Amino acid sequence: MMAARDAFSSLPGDHMTEDADGRWIPLGEGVFARRYRELDLTVGLVTGSDSCLVVDTRGDAAQGGELAAAVRELTPLPWAVAITHAHFDHAFGTEAFLPCDVWAHEHCATELAAGGTAARDAWVLRYRQRGEPETANRIAATTIVPPSRIVRDEAVLDLGGRTVRLFHPGPAHSRGDLVVEVPDAGVVFAGDLVEHAPGGSFTAESFGSDTTLDNWPHALTAVGERIVVPGHGEPVGQPFVATQRRLLDELVTLRNALRSGELSSDEVLARSLLPADVTLAALRSG
Numbered sequence: 152m153m154a155a156r157d158a159f160s161s162l163p164g165d166h167m168t169e170d171a172d173g174r175w176i177p178l179g180e181g182v183f184a185r186r187y188r189e190l191d192l193t194v195g196l197v198t199g200s201d202s203c204l205v206v207d208t209r210g211d212a213a214q215g216g217e218l219a220a221a222v223r224e225l226t227p228l229p230w231a232v233a234i235t236h237a238h239f240d241h242a243f244g245t246e247a248f249l250p251c252d253v254w255a256h257e258h259c260a261t262e263l264a265a266g267g268t269a270a271r272d273a274w275v276l277r278y279r280q281r282g283e284p285e286t287a288n289r290i291a292a293t294t295i296v297p298p299s300r301i302v303r304d305e306a307v308l309d310l311g312g313r314t315v316r317l318f319h320p321g322p323a324h325s326r327g328d329l330v331v332e333v334p335d336a337g338v339v340f341a342g343d344l345v346e347h348a349p350g351g352s353f354t355a356e357s358f359g360s361d362t363t364l365d366n367w368p369h370a371l372t373a374v375g376e377r378i379v380v381p382g383h384g385e386p387v388g389q390p391f392v393a394t395q396r397r398l399l400d401e402l403v404t405l406r407n408a409l410r411s412g413e414l415s416s417d418e419v420l421a422r423s424l425l426p427a428d429v430t431l432a433a434l435r436s437g
């Protein structure tokens with residue numbers, strides 16, 4: 152990783168001021184993560200000799216525009232977009248990249264087409280209630296773009312001299328999780344299947360009504376590359392992913408024990424290795 156970082160030491164993002172958001176992290180030849188302070192979000196870019204693939208588009212049209220401009224500082228190649236899942240912070244910035252192919256899992260496409268507008272309105276309300284009207288206004292001004300290229304199990308894209316594999320590891324963080332694997336670089340973009348929050352791993356927001364907790368540990372088994380880019384936080388290695396898998400296995404065990412009456416909710420909270428709010432969110436998830 153350090154060798155790759157040195158090779159790209161003059162990236163545009165390196166010259167940004169401390170206050171500026173958006174920072175490219177080179178992970179290999181033509182493979183980048185881009186990090187943001189807001190929501191600790193991480194998106195990605197993979198370039199071939201003919202085209203490039205943008206992994207996730209940020210949370211609104213303006214943020215998507217920032218990302219599109221940042222990609223253009225690195226490459227003039229035509230782009231396609233891959234969306235790791237339907238949650239707004241990963242999928243709502245797509246408008247800025249059109250026209251282009253937009254790849255996603257079929258459930259992600261369904262969620263964005265059928266529920267994208269309702270999700271947008273809910274987030275607008277939430278940001279207004281939080282006293283962040285600028286963010287609310289940006290999301291309100293965003294058009295939700297339904298994906299145009301649907302992945303059921305797997306798709307292999309040829310970017311020119313490099314193939315990228317998109318695959319669905321089964322329902323986990325959401326019903327429509329899509330993993331983007333760059334085999335020749337040993338990098339995988341895992342979306343929110345892996346979350347690397349500052350000082351920890353999962354947060355209460357990791358687990359929602361569209362989460363399939365039982366399958367999540369199995370889904371992580373498919374995330375096998377050397378460098379794993381989470382949907383939030385810095386890139387990690389396999390030991391971090393193995394730890395996340397153990398935490399998820401433990402949550403599944405605790406939930407089963409709660410459901411069977413073997414443990415009370417107080418006992419579950421006492422035994423959980425995760426904070427109470429995170430454990431409760433996991434227990435309540437789908």
Ligand SMILES: [Zn+2]
Pocket residue numbers: 236238324343382
């Ligand atoms: Zn998510």
